[in-house]
Amino acid sequence: MKSRRYLPLSGVSIPHVILISSLIFFSVPGSFSSKAITLRSIQIYNTHEFLGPHPTIYFYCKGENKTILPDVKEKHFSYMFYGEESWQPLTELLGKKCKRCGLYEFDTIKSDDVFDEWDLCLDDFINGISIHYKAKEFNATLLCEDCQVATGTPLCSFFTEHNGRIKERASRRDDLEEKIAKER
Known part of the structure; x- marks a missing residue:
């Protein structure tokens, strides 16, 4: 009579194997291409809210949470960031897909004011930097450290x-x- 030999993983169920292998797969660099986008600098030229003392500016990509920029309050002041702020990164780009993103200002009476909306794509980043400028509204520098050099x-x-x-x-x-x- 033959005796059965048990594999060391015999106590591990199929769902556990799938979970462990997916964790290994996603932890290998380059297996899941996600690029973190951070805000390096911003200067606003115009505010749209007349009632409050300071505007509340936020960055938003369609389908994601709003990212409030708590320090950005004054017009014509250059704000510099280092990617270590609690609200960073602004968003992540997955693969080659673009996202519809924008810069907005909360409005107390009507719908929020739009500084600008644009398609944020990996192709926008040259040597890891993308500058987005809207005349009379704002100038922002976005950083993607993991983006390939174009x-x-x-x-x-x-x-x-x-x-x-x-x-x-x-x-x-x-x-x-x-x-x-x-x-x-």
């Missing part, structure tokens, strides 16, 4: 070409100044 984009190409022309002109100017100095 190379070969039209904006990167423009700056590389522009910086090359500046260096070339400076070199010609130096050569001309040297030539003039020799003639004196």
Whole structure:
């Protein structure tokens, strides 16, 4: 008569195996591509609330909770953040999906005022930074430390070409100044 041999995991049920394997899968870097987006800096140029002493500004992505920016109160003041604030990160981008996000101001009488709404995408981040500007409303710098460096984009190409022309002109100017100095 054959005796049964039990595996060491024989006391573990199928749901436990699935739970453990999913925890291992999601803890491996790159297996679940989630990118944390933080606010690096913001400056508001206009407030819409006339009754209160200070506006209540918040960031919101569709389907998520509102993230109140408690320090942002004054117009024309540059606020800098370091990603360590209790309300950071603002949101996370999963994979290649974009989110509809915006910057808003609470309104006591009618619906909240909109500074701007936009599609927040990983492609917006060049070298981990995305600057969102709305004329006469605000200027914000968003940071995604885990985003890959974008190379070969039209904006990167423009700056590389522009910086090359500046260096070339400076070199010609130096050569001309040297030539003039020799003639004196």
